[in-house]
Amino acid sequence: MRKVTQLRDALLTAPLGLTADKVLTFVEAGKVISCRGHQNEHIRLSYTIRIVVLDYVGVPHDLLWLVARWYHEAEPAALPEAVTFKADILDHRSADMLIEAPVTETVRATPTADGTTLESEGDPDALAIDMSHLVAGLP
16 A cells, blocks of 8 residues: 555655654555456555644645645546545644545556566556547647
8 A cells, every 4th residue: 555655755754844643644445456367366456545634733725735736646537626634623723634535556466486476556647648649639
């Protein structure tokens, strides 16, 4: 589950002043999608990342913008409103923030002499696909 780790790392390395002890990370509603048969032994993971940021003293939209930016790269086919949040306002300076983001990942299974090697596969870059041959007039 590389995407949950990537999001956590993005939050901790951003200039928001977050520390590891204040960023709780959970995986919820996980599913393994597996097609039957030996021709395709890859699996697809579908789950919701749940991040809780405790005692956040920054501006909430700074945190949410960072998550949205990461999400657009990590889930290019997702709906624009897929990321949700809740805030528990603690006082006039701080809040506990809950952010949820549904993600999917593909794990490629490659047969080897010793068995099978499993590797996370990157998501396709929809912006890099050349569509000019499909629709006349595209640059």
